[in-house]
Amino acid sequence: MEQRKTLVELRGVSKSFDGDVALSNVDISIRDKEFLTILGPSGCGKTTILRIIGGFETPDSGTVSIGGAVVNGLPPEKRAVNTVFQSYALFPHMNVFDNVAFGLKMQKVPADEIRSRVEEALALVEMGRFVKRKPHELSGGQQQRVAIARALVNKPLVLLLDESFSALDRRLRKQMQMDIKHLQQDTGITFVLVTHDQEEAFTMSDRVVVMNHGRVEQVGSPRQVYEEPENLFVAGFVGETNLFDASVISCSPLGAGFRVEAEMGGRNCFLISNREYVPGEAVRVLLRPEDLLLELYEEYEAAEGRPVFKGHVVETVYKGTTYDVVVELENGSTVLATEFFNEDAESVSFRPGDELAVSWIEGWEVVLPHEEQSEL
Ligand SMILES: Nc1ncnc2c1ncn2[C@@H]1O[C@H](COP(=O)(O)OP(=O)(O)O)[C@@H](O)[C@H]1O
Ligand SMILES: [Mg+2]
Incomplete structure (x- = not known):
């Protein structure tokens, strides 16, 4: 793959909660149009990184840039970034169409443009047939797809996914992983996925960031982190040793x-x-x-x-x-x-x-x- 320009950059990012260090001097460069996965055990700081990129959390020190501009202090809605949260956070009383259309309506986008953008986003996740359904009438995997459509409809530069597949059973999870990987390739949107599942990280990613205790242990292609681990933590986390x-x-x-x-x-x-x-x-x-x-x-x-x-x-x-x-x-x-x-x-x-x-x-x-x- 050709070397692409950096789209999102974290430099020296640190964050503590009540004196406990969650992130310690984290440097991550995310390239335009890549699928990057942040992989590590529970509590290592993965969600905190996504929240900092999304603008839901401010770092104690360090800078976050998107498209070359420092965005520290910029609220989430002013960033070309959308997050699909761990809990899909769909509005239970709205049908699929209205869930996906909600953000555009708030921005007073004209009705016919809303219709075409919502239809396009739902088609991308193969949910076009379910526009009238309420969230409780959908399976977990379908709710997941709607949550992704709701993010795609904004045409973000970066889509952030937090443990998006862990609630699905194995077969559905495999299917969603392949579908979302192809979706990412087709749309050319930069995806950042957080997971604790090494197999998922390998299946989906161009590059993987392995984290432990708030620190980056290694960044590389799936093959590099598996075949050339830089330390015992990485070696043991991504496979048997x-x-x-x-x-x-x-x-x-x-x-x-x-x-x-x-x-x-x-x-x-x-x-x-x-x-x-x-x-x-x-x-x-x-x-x-x-x-x-x-x-x-x-x-x-x-x-x-x-x-x-x-x-x-x-x-x-x-x-x-x-x-x-x-x-x-x-x-x-x-x-x-x-x-x-x-x-x-x-x-x-x-x-x-x-x-x-x-x-x-x-x-x-x-x-x-x-x-x-x-x-x-
Ligand atoms: N809002 C918060 N308040 C207090 N502690 C937090 C908060 N968010 C995260 N933490 C702590 O920061 C550490 C990293 O959390 P998190 O980023 O959620 O890890 P991960 O997503 O890798 O499981 C954990 O020890 C967690 O308890
Ligand atoms: Mg998390």
């Missing part, structure tokens, strides 16, 4: 990164890293369950520079398209590996008690410093 301790023997430049020779589980091995480490430094090697390779110990062939841990299967867990294997290593630690079913095998290939050799797909490891980290 296996961690191994290692000690650096030597480190030399390799391409854009570094080749690290390290002692790991009693063996010397070679790792690829995007950071430089010094000899003697303690590091952590992070591997996703799908990165691990399992072989029956009696069948594996040792190869130089390829660390292999010995362990045994504790249990296997059926997951539908894959199965998980819980392996206890000789040092007592447990790792989780995801395996595909063998085409020819009638069931899973590994069984509790099997002696295994555990290695991984070369180069898929992430090496992180062994500093104190805020883990999950």
Whole structure:
């Protein structure tokens, strides 16, 4: 995707409530026409960020700009931003048409323009057939669509969505996620979604901002935050992790990164890293369950520079398209590996008690410093 100009910018934004820090020096640049998701656990400050962008909350310090102009102090109705709140906040006594038309009527927009804009907005969310219905005559997903139409009708530059899909059941949620992603692509409106659901963030977003305790931990594409997490918090929040301790023997430049020779589980091995480490430094090697390779110990062939841990299967867990294997290593630690079913095998290939050799797909490891980290 081409680099687009910045539409919304938060610079050094901090906010406390009654002395408790909700946001701490937050910098976020939101690009024109992108789908950006703010992802993090409950209470990390996601809603506060949306409220600050929307103008419902003022930062204690820092600046918010929209379209290059600082908007601190500008009331919500003067910003080219619309918010779809967590509770859809539809007027219960008004039908769908009047709910969507309400804001335009207040602005004294001519009646025929209101009609065409409301119809267009309802068509975008596929709710054109329901203009006469009252909110209580609609399903949760339909109410959600009306709430989005009510925001779209204002033709905002930015649409803010707060945990918009979490109340829907899984199937409907998946459908809404795809529909809203396509809607965003078709309209070219910049969307900012807040969620605690990593899968939702990955499905919908061009870029993800991972937050923890009022701070931005990492900004990147879904793939970057999953495959190149910058710290253990991000790694653990966006997926399952296996961690191994290692000690650096030597480190030399390799391409854009570094080749690290390290002692790991009693063996010397070679790792690829995007950071430089010094000899003697303690590091952590992070591997996703799908990165691990399992072989029956009696069948594996040792190869130089390829660390292999010995362990045994504790249990296997059926997951539908894959199965998980819980392996206890000789040092007592447990790792989780995801395996595909063998085409020819009638069931899973590994069984509790099997002696295994555990290695991984070369180069898929992430090496992180062994500093104190805020883990999950
Ligand atoms: N209006 C408020 N008054 C007092 N505390 C608040 C208010 N809004 C948010 N907070 C606090 O700020 C922190 C961040 O809240 P919030 O932004 O709602 O988090 P999230 O949306 O990520 O769950 C929480 O500790 C919350 O209790
Ligand atoms: Mg929230």
